[in-house]
Amino acid sequence: MHAVQTQFWAVRDYLSPVLRESKFKEHGRITPEEFVAAGDFLTYKFPVWTWEKGDGTRVRDFLPKDKQFLMTRNVPCLRRATTLAYTDEQEDSEKLLSFAEGPGSDKDEDWVQTHAGRTEAEGHAVADITDIPDLDGPSQTTSSITTGLNNMSLDERGALDAHPIPSADEIPDIDDIPDMEDEGMEEPEDEAAAVPEKPAATEAEPIEVAKGNLLQVRTYDVMITYDKYYQTPRIWLLGYDESGNPLTPSQVFQDVSAEHAFKTVTIEPFPHSTTLTAASVHPCKHASVMKKVIERMNAGIAEEQKRLGIASAKESKDAKSGGKKWLGGMVRKVTGGSGSESPSTGTETPASDEADGMRVDYYLVVFLKFIASIVPTIEVDSTTAF
């Protein structure tokens, strides 16, 4: 069944025309050119992201040959999303998620709220947790989109809580792999080799290990492709466990917030490789969510710009600092939170077209913050200092 569906998607993707007109403010959809522009901005701003060519036979001709998709490797994932302990403060964020919908709006049209499945999650996915640690007071979960947006400062601390997930199935059966020691062969004593620390905690943190509250640091390779049918970026995840073994799909789903696993996140063939399959967030609702986020941002920006416009009218085009401010400003606007002032990192924002609100270059930055709400423990959002 799935194969048929995949085939169908491929055909539909093939037949759908390439979006030419810029529509990102109206629908949240972007053209390939805009995708490239936003990707260029992302790679320039955050060098952990790079453009990749992908498989030579899978080149999408509406994108430049050497800019087929974006990738970042070794994205850390300290804890499992299934073990996230939620606080009541998420109520706020949920309200914000259903923004901009009239009272009569169809609930189905909303993006699935990140924490709606809380009780359910505790029911099954977290079943094997024996003691759920206390929450520390006023901390917040960082995992909804709005707090994700709010989370511009590095000092933000989430109430992500960890518990080791039984790892019996994570260590492959290595009985049939020869052990060097079995063969009576040993390496010379090597006192200069550091004993691998487990988990790879820095010297500052021996307590965590002692508590048995072990971190399981997984890493992810994250790819962003352009989905021609939905005309949005699409995110792909390839996971590895602590010892570098690829994760199975069910293990990947541990890092997806309960509501999205198996529904919006599925395992699909990766479009830029002939053989690879990866977990992907299905992009069918991306456009509408992005549209809402952009609308909120634009409203914020417009206000901010009015203010700035008066202040800096005399300074005319010297809008560099303004560019920085409006992003921070609009983010606070959107989230409605009282987030700490985003640290001024001296961003050099080419700030033309300010009157038009958010520029399309920021699309992927915003998109990543949105994705961070679906995979709350994977640190895809490297843009926190922004």
Added chain:
Amino acid sequence: MPIVQFVPFSSSVHPSFWHELTKLKIDVLKLDSSRVPITASYTAGKTVLDRETGNEIGLGCHLTLGEDAFKVDASRPAKHATKISGTLINFNTIEEFKSSDKAALFNDLADKFWSSVSAAATSSSSTTSPPPQLNTFLLLTFADLKKYKYYYWFAFPAFMASPPWEIADPGWGLAEDAFGREGLEGVREQLGGLEGQDGGAEGSFLVRRGKEGYEVGRLGEWAEFFADVPEEDRVVAFLDPSSTLNPGWPLRNLLSHLSSLQPGKPLALNILSWRDTELPTGNKRWASRYGRISLPGATAELEGKRPTAVGWERNAAGKLGGRMADLAPMMDPTRLADQAV
């Protein structure tokens, strides 16, 4: 003085590497189990802020193999990554994989590698010599293509110094304290220029304290670069994949190389573990570390002979043993169908 400990590499194999290996095995190698040259890469060690505890968590000392591993002459590694070349031996059966004489394979590789490390040393006085190969790896594999299972075992040969290197008090400190922010910024800037010209010598470079801040040079230019520089102003730097207190594995062979320049003599070096390929953001400090290490004169009998080599990777259980990547859940069509909703 405490001895210097090095964080071993841990392998990180991208699934696309196994896909490429599968293709290669079916289309090219077939039953051939000879050596295949491959490449891997590493980047500076990264840490991540644990939002729960506020601690920095190190992300290990990874050597990454991707799908471009078989394209040995592929132009450049990703930005800020250092490429090292290695050898792949793919066995046809699990029995061969198990029964292969691993010690012999390893020693064979170590012999060749030592001649690279030390022979390059003798000729490095001339500026034209290519940078010595200071890191390599051996990868033994068996690909069970029907079950999508890949058995593998890495070795990252490194030579033991005897007696071992020692680190002077106060141990490894933050480079920021020794160089100052401006100093490190200067190093970073010049490093960008160095990278432009086909990289430093496999991720190692030299730094000297000049009149106007710090200057950066290539490892191969040792004699000229350090000509009139007092010993305390000479710094040997390398791209450090480790994210913990101890320096990463590549330093080990770099030191072997440097000590083979003057065999048997005591040696003292200032080491900069370079980890700041990305500018620190916000209030973060520069991650690079700095230490002064020394080698109390080696025993003369070792001269000319290859030091003992170590470096088999330990498996998840911490033992010397192979590993297995099971890609069935991600590749097997029937199992994928089960996952689909």
